[in-house]
Amino acid sequence: MESTVPSWEIENAGATLKSCAAEFDDAFHRATRKTGTRHEQFFSIARRRVKLTFASDALAAQLTPALEHVRTGPGPVELEVALWEGRDEVPPPLPPAWEQARYFPRGRVEGMQHPDLRLVVLPGLGSLSLIDLAASRGWYCAREAGRVAYWESACPLRNMLHAWLARRNVFVLHAAAIGCESGGALLVGKGGSGKSTTSLVGLEAGMLYLGDDCCLGEIVEGRPTLHACYCSAKVCNDALPRLDGLDMRLGNPHRTPDEKAVLFLGGTHSAQLPQHLPLRAILLPKIAADRAAGLEPVTPGQALASLSPSTMMQLADADHRDLAFHAELARTVPAYRLFLNDDRAAIVGAMKSVLS
Numbered sequence: 001m002e003s004t005v006p007s008w009e010i011e012n013a014g015a016t017l018k019s020c021a022a023e024f025d026d027a028f029h030r031a032t033r034k035t036g037t038r039h040e041q042f043f044s045i046a047r048r049r050v051k052l053t054f055a056s057d058a059l060a061a062q063l064t065p066a067l068e069h070v071r072t073g074p075g076p077v078e079l080e081v082a083l084w085e086g087r088d089e090v091p092p093p094l095p096p097a098w099e100q101a102r103y104f105p106r107g108r109v110e111g112m113q114h115p116d117l118r119l120v121v122l123p124g125l126g127s128l129s130l131i132d133l134a135a136s137r138g139w140y141c142a143r144e145a146g147r148v149a150y151w152e153s154a155c156p157l158r159n160m161l162h163a164w165l166a167r168r169n170v171f172v173l174h175a176a177a178i179g180c181e182s183g184g185a186l187l188v189g190k191g192g193s194g195k196s197t198t199s200l201v202g203l204e205a206g207m208l209y210l211g212d213d214c215c216l217g218e219i220v221e222g223r224p225t226l227h228a229c230y231c232s233a234k235v236c237n238d239a240l241p242r243l244d245g246l247d248m249r250l251g252n253p254h255r256t257p258d259e260k261a262v263l264f265l266g267g268t269h270s271a272q273l274p275q276h277l278p279l280r281a282i283l284l285p286k287i288a289a290d291r292a293a294g295l296e297p298v299t300p301g302q303a304l305a306s307l308s309p310s311t312m313m314q315l316a317d318a319d320h321r322d323l324a325f326h327a328e329l330a331r332t333v334p335a336y337r338l339f340l341n342d343d344r345a346a347i348v349g350a351m352k353s354v355l356s
Contacts, residue, residue: 020092020119021132024130027084027091027141031085039053042073042074045161046216049076049078053080059083059084062153063083063152065232066153067229068264068267069231082139083141085141085145116132117130117132118160118317127140127148136164138157138160140160150260155213158172158315159315163317169325172229175211175311176188177209177210178202178351179210184278186279188306188307188310189284190310191310194285195213198338198340204344206272209265210228210277215227217329225277226278228276231265233262233263234263251264279329281336281354283335283338284298288341291341294339300327300335302337303329303330304326304330307330
């Protein structure tokens with residue numbers, strides 16, 4: 001599918017974004033000089049080493065707990081990202097036409113479409129990111145570490161990683177992932193369908209865990225694989241008492257009433273946090289208190305309809321490549337509706353039955 005954006009518009013966008021990248025890089029280096037901090041951390045994401053360099057220890061403390069389980073040592077890197085706080089060094093102003101925009105669909109700036117340079121602006125949250133896909137370099141600025149949104153702490157740099165990994169045929173999925181040594185299952189559906197709670201029920205029962213809301217998928221030689229990305233979980237406050245058997249670090253103890261609780265599993269459940277599992281099944285959770293917990297086969301079309309729309313709507317750069325990947329997953333892997341009730345043992349048994 002070819003771009004419908006005129007070539008002259010792409011060239012203009014590229015020139016503007018390259019200028020922005022140079023200015024962002026200068027701003028980051030000024031921030032490191034101002035704070036006296038240049039903290040490098042390394043992570044292995046989908047078998048690719050990523051280096052995050054922070055000019056702020058407070059920002060590192062907000063964004064790295066969700067990546068603790070994929071932490072690795074220094075070495076050759078495939079992606080470098082520079083991160084700083086706007087209160088230490090204000091990022092360069094965006095062009096006036098951008099600043100006047102009232103709405104940034106999924107964080108994208110209207111007219112700034114370029115195949116190699118991706119800018120995501122979230123003005124309500126005070127953060128922006130820019131990645132040069134050709135150079136594998138990115139920049140991220142948050143207005144203030146303490147004001148980073150709870151969901152951004154749970155899934156840091158999601159849009160940037162999606163843009164970069166998609167070039168390598170690895171795709172971010174809005175799904176939970178749970179498994180056993182033999183393989184994993186995706187739990188897919190819109191918010192409130194039970195993905196997070198069900199994945200944590202599996203964790204509590206000793207199953208392996210690759211994420212409650214976001215994971216990575218790849219198909220290599222026809223074999224679908226799940227990759228872990230974040231060892232976090234976002235849970236509605238009224239569900240916390242039902243998970244009191246799990247010893248997890250609470251990331252936002254002083255949250256507002258409308259915020260979900262963010263839980264971090266790195267360090268407390270490391271033995272249950274694999275980095276990769278073969279994908280064996282797609283599960284569509286459905287709360288059904290009036291029937292027994294269990295499974296019912298569904299069609300590939302039903303699986304695709306549960307997986308794709310929510311994933312596409314959450315990512316700034318989701319496009320036809322994502323949709324094609326979702327469709328291939330749905331064709332390749334059997335799918336089932338997973339009926340949920342209060343019988344946790346039956347729910348866990350049903351999930352394990354498709355993985356044996």
